[in-house]
Structure formats: structure tokens, C-alpha cells
Amino acid sequence: MNTPPGESAASARIGRPILALLLAAMLAISSAYGLLLLLPLYLKVLGGTEATFGALTAASALPAVVVLTGLLRFPDRVRPPVVLAGAAAVYALTAAALSQVGSIGITLGALVLVLGSTWAVIYTVGPMVVSEHVPDTARAAYIGYVTGTVQLGFGIGPVLGGSLHARGWTYPATFLFAAALAAVAAGLAYLSAVIRPRHSARSAAPADRRPVELRAALGRILRSPALRPLAMILLLACLFTTMNSFQTTFAQLRGLSFDVFYTGYTVSVIAVRLVMARFFRDTGTDRTVIVATAGVSVAVLGFLAVGSHVALYATFSVLLGGAYGLALPAIQARAVNFAPIGDRARMLPLAGLLFQIVILGFPMVAGAVIATFGYQTVFLVLFCLAAAVWLLSLQRSPRDSSGQLPVTEARPTASP
Known part of the structure; x- marks a missing residue:
């Protein structure tokens, strides 16, 4: 490597x-x-x-x-x-x-x-x-x-x-x-x-071993511009966990092979994150986020029309993987950039903690909707969440006094 x-x-x-x-x-x-x-x-x-x-x-x-x-x-x-x-x-x-x-x-x-x-x-x-x-x-x-x-x-x-x-x-x-x-x-x-x-390859300075004050840090973050990208991350987590967790039963119901989804989605995510992203000068621009989140919305809406058509199933699986793979890292980077300077280093682990809560908790909601109303309804719910993410992406990024985006002190990691 x-x-x-x-x-x-x-x-x-x-x-x-x-x-x-x-x-x-x-x-x-x-x-x-x-x-x-x-x-x-x-x-x-x-x-x-x-x-x-x-x-x-x-x-x-x-x-x-x-x-x-x-x-x-x-x-x-x-x-x-x-x-x-x-x-x-x-x-x-x-x-x-x-x-x-x-x-x-x-x-x-x-x-x-x-x-x-x-x-x-x-x-x-x-x-x-x-x-x-x-x-x-x-x-x-x-x-x-x-x-x-x-x-x-x-x-x-x-x-x-x-x-x-x-x-x-x-x-x-x-x-x-x-x-x-x-x-x-x-x-x-x-x-x-x-x-x-x-x-450790980090600075030679002694590590700060004091416990992180989670409540105070969360309060500062929720009062900052980072609240918007954080909300977008959590909404996308609802979508991610539902599509991943219930794809096997959805495919079985429609007479499809769930291999089509997992293969297409995974290859698309990896291609976007590890290959295509290298050709972008900046994957965190307003335009990139708007286009990527719009792609997520279109992909989820497409699952309403999949029926038993393998070609449509593959197409929208690939689109979802590519759009999601491009959108989430960019939004995660914004969560760091827009957080208070003193909290930027802990923004990602805090976002990760909240992400895991949604990943584990939301399937209960999605499962109840599927069992009661069916997959068409749950895809409508997911489309509404994806549309909400897209609407949030339309808001322009905050600028500092020089007109530039805030500069992060902590490097963004790749997303789930």
C-alpha cells in the first residue's frame, strides 16, 4: 500500500x-x-x-x-x-x-x-x-x-x-x-x-487524560453551526441502517437476490470513497453536498419503483451507494469544520456515538413500519428523511470574517 x-x-x-x-x-x-x-x-x-x-x-x-x-x-x-x-x-x-x-x-x-x-x-x-x-x-x-x-x-x-x-x-x-x-x-x-x-506518532506533548466533559461539549456543539451537519448525519444514519438491515427480507419478498444490492452498493461506495474522491479538488463544497444528497433522495425514491425488476434494483443500489458514499464524508467534515474550535477534536467521536445510537435504535421504528404497513411505506418514510437532508444541504455554509470557511484542527475521517 x-x-x-x-x-x-x-x-x-x-x-x-x-x-x-x-x-x-x-x-x-x-x-x-x-x-x-x-x-x-x-x-x-x-x-x-x-x-x-x-x-x-x-x-x-x-x-x-x-x-x-x-x-x-x-x-x-x-x-x-x-x-x-x-x-x-x-x-x-x-x-x-x-x-x-x-x-x-x-x-x-x-x-x-x-x-x-x-x-x-x-x-x-x-x-x-x-x-x-x-x-x-x-x-x-x-x-x-x-x-x-x-x-x-x-x-x-x-x-x-x-x-x-x-x-x-x-x-x-x-x-x-x-x-x-x-x-x-x-x-x-x-x-x-x-x-x-x-x-504514538502524535505530538510528543503529554496526552490530556482528563475525562471528556460530554454534556458541556454537546451543549456547545448544539449551539454552533455544526448542529446542521450533525442533524444530516443522524438522518442519513436512519436511512443507512434501514436499507442495510432489512434488505434481505425486502429482496426475498420481491423475488430478487439481495446479492445485487450488497454487491452494487458496496462497490459503488468504495469506488466513490477510494477512487473518484481523488479527482475532486474538494469533496466538501456546497455543490458536492447538494448533488450527493439529491442523489440519495432519487435512489431511495427509486426503490418504490423497483418491483421485481433486477435491472432497476441494481441501478438504484449503485446510485444509493455512490451518492451516500460521497455525501456522508463531506457532511462529516463539515461537522468538524463548523464546531467550536475547542471541540473540533472530539466532534467525530461524539458524532460517532450518536450515529451508533441511531444505527441500533432506528431499526425498531423501521421494522414496526414494515410489519404494519409494508416496504412501500418505509421507503416513503426514508425518502422524506433523505429530502430533509437535501433541504438542509441547500443552506449555505457559514463563513468567517474573511469570507472563508472555518479551518478544522482535526482531520475528518472516512464515514461509516
């Missing part, structure tokens, strides 16, 4: 072997997560509905918030690769236990709760591993490698699970395979921690 522009091989201190181990671990664990996206189909076999899955997922929001808040307040208490290895091991054990459950009840609910909250930790800690070892000027590029790999796993997992199920594997068997992948991820993450001693 090439060193990012402007960085010497010596300054990008994570090294190729460590980076390869980390990316392999993230690919394994995100593929395991993708395999478990078949859970709504299994719940239907057991007599449940989309509402059942949504309620089970939402239950994991509270423990996830507790754990992520602890990570945010004390980020240096345990090394990120060790946290990643431990969380992946817990995920593996829980997925293995899930493969032994044959009915909907307290046991299944508890396991889904652990899976949801553990995944929130994994998703948050992955970028922290590279952040521990690279300088500020290289951090965004390397975190982009991590999140791009996660998106790849999101696409591989459901496709692999669908293929295994078509070959005669039961859903519990696919969950057991997911557990094996998560166990591999745990081993790779721990190996990276063992062979790479603690070393």
Missing part, C-alpha cells in the same frame, strides 16, 4: 505488516457482521417479523452507549488493538451461541443485544488502531483504508451467506461460520498488538 501524498515512509509509522494484519482483521469481522445480516430471515423462519428484529437490535443501543461513552472518556486506558481483539472474541463467542438457539425468546434477545453493542465497539475502535500510530497529516487516509475495508466486508458477508444458504447450509450454520471469522479477526488483532509495541 502506497504511503499517502506528502508523507514519507518514515513518518507513516504503522508499517505494512501491521496495517495488513489490521485490514485483514477488519475484513474478517465485518464479513462476520454481514453474515449475521441474514438474521431477519432466520427470525421469519422462527415465526418473527421485521418488527421482531428491530426491537431486538434496539435493545442493544443502551449498553452500546455505555461502552462507547467509556471509550470516549478514557480512550487511552486500554490499547485500541487489545480492545478490538477482545471485542472480536466476544463477538465470536456470541455468534457461536446464537447458532445454537432455535426459538425466539430471552436467550436470543440477550445474544442479539451483546452482538449489537459489541459491533458498535468494533466499528468505533478499528479507526483508533491506526490513529495510534500515524501522524495527523496521514490519519484521514489510513482511516479511509480501514472504513473502506469494513464496507467491503459488509458486501461480502451477505453475499457469502446467501450463497452458503443456497448450497444447503442452515442459517445457524452460517452464524457459526460468522463466529469462526470473528475468531480469526480476534487473533489477527491481538497479533498486531503483540508485535507492535505502544507508540
Whole structure:
């Protein structure tokens, strides 16, 4: 992997072997997560509905918030690769236990709760591993490698699970395979921690280990221009989690293959974030955000017309991935740029915490809508959310006294 522009091989201190181990671990664990996206189909076999899955997922929001808040307040208490290895091991054990459950009840609910909250930790800690070892000027590029790999796993997992199920594997068997992948991820993450001693490429100044005052920081951010992009991020999170979580059951209902969505969406996101973005002088301009969010709205509206047409399903899946992949990083960067200067460094972890709350909690709402009114209604709801994001994007960016955009002190990371 090439060193990012402007960085010497010596300054990008994570090294190729460590980076390869980390990316392999993230690919394994995100593929395991993708395999478990078949859970709504299994719940239907057991007599449940989309509402059942949504309620089970939402239950994991509270423990996830507790754990992520602890990570945010004390980020240096345990090394990120060790946290990643431990969380992946817990995920593996829980997925293995899930493969032994044959009915909907307290046991299944508890396991889904652990899976949801553990995944929130994994998703948050992955970028922290590279952040521990690279300088500020290289951090965004390397975190982009991590999140791009996660998106790849999101696409591989459901496709692999669908293929295994078509070959005669039961859903519990696919969950057991997911557990094996998560166990591999745990081993790779721990190996990276063992062979790479603690070393930070950040400033040599002593780290500030005081707990982050979350309530005060949130208050300042909510009174700043950063409130608008933060609201846009959370609305897009509702869309992202609904489309990802219920795509298997939607495709099954329409006689389509959900492989089409996950493959098209994932390839499109990765192409936009890792390839096309390099040709943009600035992906955070007003025009880019307006066009990208309009694309998201059109894509969601298109799902109302998909019916059982594979070509339309593929077209709107690709459009959604490309538009979402371009829009969210730009909006996330704005959230940092528009936050109070003293809070810019903590804007991304705070936004990530809120993002995870929505990711875990909103499926309960979406599942209830699907179970009661059907997929057409839920797509209408998602279109309204996407349209709201587009309307918010029409507001011009705030300027400072010189007419320039505020300059961030913290580099934006790639988005989920």
C-alpha cells in the first residue's frame, strides 16, 4: 500500500505488516457482521417479523452507549488493538451461541443485544488502531483504508451467506461460520498488538487524560453551526441502517437476490470513497453536498419503483451507494469544520456515538413500519428523511470574517 501524498515512509509509522494484519482483521469481522445480516430471515423462519428484529437490535443501543461513552472518556486506558481483539472474541463467542438457539425468546434477545453493542465497539475502535500510530497529516487516509475495508466486508458477508444458504447450509450454520471469522479477526488483532509495541506518532506533548466533559461539549456543539451537519448525519444514519438491515427480507419478498444490492452498493461506495474522491479538488463544497444528497433522495425514491425488476434494483443500489458514499464524508467534515474550535477534536467521536445510537435504535421504528404497513411505506418514510437532508444541504455554509470557511484542527475521517 502506497504511503499517502506528502508523507514519507518514515513518518507513516504503522508499517505494512501491521496495517495488513489490521485490514485483514477488519475484513474478517465485518464479513462476520454481514453474515449475521441474514438474521431477519432466520427470525421469519422462527415465526418473527421485521418488527421482531428491530426491537431486538434496539435493545442493544443502551449498553452500546455505555461502552462507547467509556471509550470516549478514557480512550487511552486500554490499547485500541487489545480492545478490538477482545471485542472480536466476544463477538465470536456470541455468534457461536446464537447458532445454537432455535426459538425466539430471552436467550436470543440477550445474544442479539451483546452482538449489537459489541459491533458498535468494533466499528468505533478499528479507526483508533491506526490513529495510534500515524501522524495527523496521514490519519484521514489510513482511516479511509480501514472504513473502506469494513464496507467491503459488509458486501461480502451477505453475499457469502446467501450463497452458503443456497448450497444447503442452515442459517445457524452460517452464524457459526460468522463466529469462526470473528475468531480469526480476534487473533489477527491481538497479533498486531503483540508485535507492535505502544507508540504514538502524535505530538510528543503529554496526552490530556482528563475525562471528556460530554454534556458541556454537546451543549456547545448544539449551539454552533455544526448542529446542521450533525442533524444530516443522524438522518442519513436512519436511512443507512434501514436499507442495510432489512434488505434481505425486502429482496426475498420481491423475488430478487439481495446479492445485487450488497454487491452494487458496496462497490459503488468504495469506488466513490477510494477512487473518484481523488479527482475532486474538494469533496466538501456546497455543490458536492447538494448533488450527493439529491442523489440519495432519487435512489431511495427509486426503490418504490423497483418491483421485481433486477435491472432497476441494481441501478438504484449503485446510485444509493455512490451518492451516500460521497455525501456522508463531506457532511462529516463539515461537522468538524463548523464546531467550536475547542471541540473540533472530539466532534467525530461524539458524532460517532450518536450515529451508533441511531444505527441500533432506528431499526425498531423501521421494522414496526414494515410489519404494519409494508416496504412501500418505509421507503416513503426514508425518502422524506433523505429530502430533509437535501433541504438542509441547500443552506449555505457559514463563513468567517474573511469570507472563508472555518479551518478544522482535526482531520475528518472516512464515514461509516
